[in-house]
Amino acid sequence: MTDVIRVLLIEDDEDDYFLTADYLSQCQEPRFDITWVTNSAEAVAAFRCKLFDICLLDYILGAENAIDVLNIIKSKGISIPVVILTGQSDAKVDEMVMRAGAADYLTKSEIETPRFMRTMRYAMVRREIENERIERHKVEQQNKAKDKFLAHLGHELRTPLTSILGYTELLLDDAGNERMQQELSIIHTNGKHLLSLLNDLLDMSRIMANKLELSPKDINLSGFMTDVHSLMNLAAKDKGLRLSINCQSPLPESIKADPTRLRQVLINLISNAVKFTDSGNIEVSLEVFTSHNSGEERLRFSVKDSGIGMPPDKLDDIFHPFEQIEDVMRANHGGAGLGLAICRELVHKMGGDISVESNFGKGSVFSFYINPGDISEQPRDELNLAAPSSRTPGAMNLHVSGRVLIVDDLRELRRLTGHMVSQCHAQVAYAENGVKALEAVLMAEQEGKPFHLVLMDIHMPVMNGIDSLKAMRKHNCKTAVVAITAASRKGLKQSLMDEGFDDILGKPIEKNALMQILDKYLIRTPDPALADVSLPDGANASPDTSISHNDNASNKTENTQPEESPGSDTKRVLVIEDDHDAADLMQLLISHQGHQVAIANTGEQAISHVDQEEYDFILLDLTLPDYHGFELADALQKHINDTTTIVVVSGREPDASDLTLHNISHSLLKPVSKDDLSTLLA
Structure with a gap:
């Protein structure tokens, strides 16, 4: 409690005022500062001029009583503990004033007894506890408002970032923009830096709100x-x-x-x-x-x-x-x-x-x-990483033709390996786990365009490399499969060869070793141009099919053509997005992969589209002018069949519970890249 307690005494009897004031003035600790008024009007005026810690209220005030005054105080939005004083004890009065919101009830004869001071202290303590509760509630509401603001900010920033990064990628992939490569690369690099800062801000927000969960x-x-x-x-x-x-x-x-x-x-x-x-x-x-x-x-x-x-x-x-x-x-x-x-x-x-x-x-x-x-x-062992190659990327002039599938659960490593393979002019496709690899290989064989080589990581989620290889062999797939592993224990190479792998590559992949593998399993061509024209159209495949200019400058011309997954039919995609720039970009990115795209800028337009045509995928923005995204998802599901996949596209991570509630299994976080769409539509 404070050192000096400010008391408002509402009492119409002067003798009772002096009696109360005299007793309180004799207290050494705590000390009391008393303001005396005689009716409710004076009390309200006093509340406007000064802050009080507690109010002592006489039960009978001429034409008013304590319940009338309590109601007036509450109607003015004044929050203060009120102790009622009365000339004589009455159980009914006690119950009435407590129901009306009083903190306690005392007879005036108890003013000079220890019970009076205890009542004052208890009322103050309850006030402090209530103030703390109110403050906690305010902080909680402020935190909720802040979280809501940051989530909204994240969405609003990710939408323009989608256009900045997406259109820059398209320009980088266009061979006609070679004279602007440096400037475009600067735009792309700074856009990625801005996205990194945004991700840090949102991560910190989740941490401070204790909402960041780990997945061991x-x-x-x-x-x-x-x-x-x-x-x-x-x-x-x-x-x-x-x-x-x-x-x-x-x-x-x-x-x-x-x-x-x-x-x-x-x-x-x-x-x-x-x-x-x-x-x-x-x-x-x-x-x-x-x-x-x-x-x-x-x-x-x-x-x-x-x-x-x-x-x-x-x-x-x-x-x-x-x-x-x-x-x-x-x-x-x-x-x-x-x-x-x-x-x-x-x-x-x-x-x-x-x-x-x-x-x-x-x-x-x-x-x-x-x-x-x-x-x-x-088991314990020394960490044994292979020494990285000291040769520069241009040191080897190997030119080969063939289709290579790179399988790794880390997108960055898929792209890094693809960058090295593409420099030798081989066609590159990607898969993020063993199941995707199996699907890509079998589809390619069914279409008569089999892969010539698969570079398969061993440790992956969903299905590991060994199980994927066994499944391929069960389907009589004869494609050469090379294991990629960071492990170096004794006998590992022989055990992997016994599992059916044709060769082994260690991590980190040394370029010389990779070149030897490519030279061994693909067809060497003396001229890079021959490698580019040796493959039929549509050879590119699956997730990460496009390599940006930063990863592979030599691949730019190839990427100006539509990129289709091996064996996959053209998909029909409906993009529901109210931001016209973002919708146009999404249409470009998807159509460049050989798919058909329609755009709806509102929920009503989307429902009209699905009534007129069937779609394989619906990409649904959560923020629309006429619908909330999840409400629209429920409405759309009444008009589509089971083969249509609804994918939420949002500037913030949707709650898993909301996705489950609305029967949605996929979501994409803005900014959506070509690789994200390739993975989704493969």
Whole structure:
């Protein structure tokens, strides 16, 4: 309670006022500041002029009584604990005033007794508790409003980003724009950077609202780290840096963690190391150690760079949201100051902690550990990553013709491998798991356009590479299948060959080794032009069929033609989007893949479309002028058959429960890329 309690005494008897005021003035702690009024009108006037902590109200005030005054106080929106004072005790009066909203009820004879002071204290405590409850409610409402605003902001920003990135990709793929490649690449790079900042902002919002959930899975550690190395090695090489990954102790073959969020933390730390290092090395190290507190094993990651470093007095601030070091900002390295704060929260959710050691001008070491699950029974081995090729992409002039299917659950690695294969002028198609690979291979054979080579990752969700190969062989598929694996245990190559693989490639994929595989299983051509015309139209396939200019400049002409999945019929697609630019872009991206597209800008137009024609896919924006997206989905399902797939396209992640409730199995997050649509429509 406050040191001085401000009391409003509503009493029409002067003697009773002096009696009450005299008793309260004798109290040493707490002290009371009394304002005296005689009726409800004076009380309301006093409330307008001054804030009070408690009100003492006489039950009989001439023509008024306490219940009348309580009602007037409540009608004015005044919230204050009111203690009723009366000349004599009456159970009925007691019940009436308590029902009317009084905090307590006392007889005037009790004013000089301990019960009076206890009543005052209890009323004040209840007031403080109620104030805290009200404040908590206000904060909750503010947080809900903030979450709603950020979700709306995310949607509003993703919609124009869809147009910026999508049209830039189309321009990059057009051979006629070669003279503007640098400018277009700058637009595309900065658009992706803006999307990254938006994702950081929304991630931080979910973290602060305690709505970010992890999805732990079994992770093959060697394969996982090899993928991280492959993803970040090019960025390091672009700055002339050497990226190495090593272990300080034998590592478990498998751990239990959320691969997406663990990869996010590592890539963020390595990206920062690359950003703030102009020369030297970046070293990533792993080790298993035993926690002193729990006695359980933990997995520690460290990222060491030889960059600009940070002053010691700034190290406590960098993990706080929106904090950046001024020297770093002056160096124009950019960023929203959220990356490290997000890393800290993600690491905490994975049962660990993160720290940093740094010397200004000498570099930094970021270390974090996570709970890897029960690894006591896991076999341990040294981390053994293949050395990346030292040859430049143009060092080998291998020209081949043939169709190659690249199978990997990581889109970035699919594209990276596809980039290298496309440089040899082979046709490239993609699949994200073993099931998709099996479907693509069987469809291609049915159409008489079989793949000549499949590059198959071993560890994938849904169906792994070994099971996919066995299924292919059961269907008498004779296509050469090469296993891609990061594992290096003794006898692995022979065991994979025994499973039926034709060859093995290690991760990270060394270009020389890949060239040897391509040369072995595809047809060598002396002239790149011969390779381009040696394949019939429609050879491109499946998810990720298009390679952007940044990935493969030589593929631009190829991508100006419609891209069709092997063996897949032309799909009929209805795009429901009220933003005309976004709708036109979606139509271009889909039609470039050989599909038919119609556009509806409102819910009424959409219903009219489905009444007149059947569609294979309906891409549904959630924000429309005449319908909420989920309401329209319910309405559309009354007009379509079971073969039509409704896909929600939104600027924010829809709740899984809403998708299930409205019988929707697919969703896409804006900005929607060519690769997203290729994967969906394959």
